[in-house]
Every structure is written in C-alpha cells, then in structure tokens.
Amino acid sequence: MKKYFISIMAFVAFSAAADNCVYNCPTGVSGQTITRSIYTLHNNSQTKFANWVAYHVTPSTIDGPSRSRNWKADPSINSANTLEPNDYTSAWATIGTDRGHQVPLASFSNTADWSTLNYLSNITPQDSDLNQGPWVDLENAVRNVVRSGQDVYVVSGPLYEWYFGSLPEADESHTIPSGYFKVVITDVNGWVEASAFIMEQNASRSDNFCSTEVTVNEVESRTGLNIMPSLPSYKESAVEGQLGGLSSDLGC
DSSP states (O other), X not given: OHHHHHHHHHHHHHHHHHHHSSSSOOBSSOOEEEEOSSOEEEEOTTXXXXXXXXXXXXXXXXXOOOOOOOOBOOTTSOGGGSOOGGGGTTHHHHHOEEEEESSOGGGGTTSTTGGGGGBGGXXXXXXXXXXXXXXXXXXXXXXXXXXXXOOEEEEEEXXXXXXXXXXXXXXXXXXXXXXXXXXEEEEETTEEEEEEEEEETTOOTTOOGGGGEEOHHHHHHHHOOBSSTTSOHHHHHHHHSSSOSSTTTTTO
16 A cells, blocks of 8 residues: 555656656756646755756736745755755845746746745846846746747756856855756647747846847757757757747747
8 A cells, every 4th residue: 555655646746747847857967856736846955056947837827916925945955955045135235136036936826836936946046137137028928928828838947157156144055057048848739849048147137038049959058958858859950959939929
C-alpha cells in the first residue's frame, strides 16, 4: 500500500510539471526542482535564485483581483539555499532594485495559489527600470495573447554574464543576475511557435522589449539549458533557430 501511494504521488507531481512545462521542463543545470499547481521552479543553492521558472498562462488564470505582496522564504527550500525577506532591506535605496517576480503575480491573480508566487525563490533583485519597463511590458503582452483565447507557456530565468551588485544586508552569499531571458511558447495541436527575449539589468525604462528578441538557440547557448528537451528534432530548427515565431502576436 505504501509503495502504491508513493507511486500515485510521483504521478501527480509529474502531471503537474507536465502542465507547467511544454515538451518537458528545461534540463542542463543542477538544482532543486519544486513543482506547484501554477508553476515549476528550479532553485540554485549557490546563487540563491531560480535557474528557471516555467508556467502556463490561460484565460482562467488571469484578470483576478489585485493581490498583495507578502514576502516569505520558500518553505520547501533549506534556509541555507534561499533568501529571506530581511535580505532585501535597503536594496532599492542602495542598488535600485525591486523584488522582481519571475513568475508574474498578475498572470495567476485568478488562482487559489497565487500567494506562492511571493515566495522569495520566485523573486530576484531586478533593476527598477527593467522591472517596471520592458520586462512588465512583455508580461503584459503575454497576457494580451492569452486574452485572445490562446494558452501560452513561458520559461523565464536569469543570466550571469557580468557583475551587477549585491544585496547590502543579505547574510547569505548570493549572486544577482546581470540579465534575464523569457521564452514564450504556444502549442496548437502540435503546431509550435516561440519567441525568446533577453534583457539586461541596465535596460532603460523606455526600452521596447521587441528590440531584445533573440532565438531560443541563443538563450540555450547563453544559459546552458535545453528549454524544450522533448521537442521533436524535426521541429527544432524552425522553432528554436529562427526569430519572430510569436512576434506579431506579442505586438512587435
């Protein structure tokens, strides 16, 4: 009976991960995978931030009421491997960063588990101009696609290519990202389209996210990830090697 119960729990976890990811969740780097009802996250114990997050935005998950931001350490991660709310003290005043959601709160405001997005495993110190400028503009564009009736899968995460700064009052070693990637994917009866974007921490608030579009291949090259590991090989070059798969849908 115990073995049977464990098998069922493993199946439930796999099914949830499959719902959050399209063509399986990313592979290529080590860390702790945490699967929740509305997102899957891969935590890095060295940087203290997620290597990647994956989520599935649908018409039923968006356009809920305004939700609060009550920051908490992730209860599923050892305290040595993640940050706590006090670590962000004075961050905006000293290095100009917001607590930036990697899985956006607004994309799941109509769900019961929205508060899990305020776990600090889903947060990074994101430059205010980036967070409140082109990054949120892209997130809004994704939700506009969903409002047209189209489900969207997203994989997002950090880049570490140059030194940005450090949280002045954090008591754990950590590495703040130099930039971020976001891969936006649709799958309609096996017809897969994708657009990828890379934005730097020194972006201007007025920057147009469309100008940051790259190929999925470039994201994979710069992160070491395989974004869609089970994508059939005959689709890879068209989906991952070319620009513009979803550009027009996203308003570019």
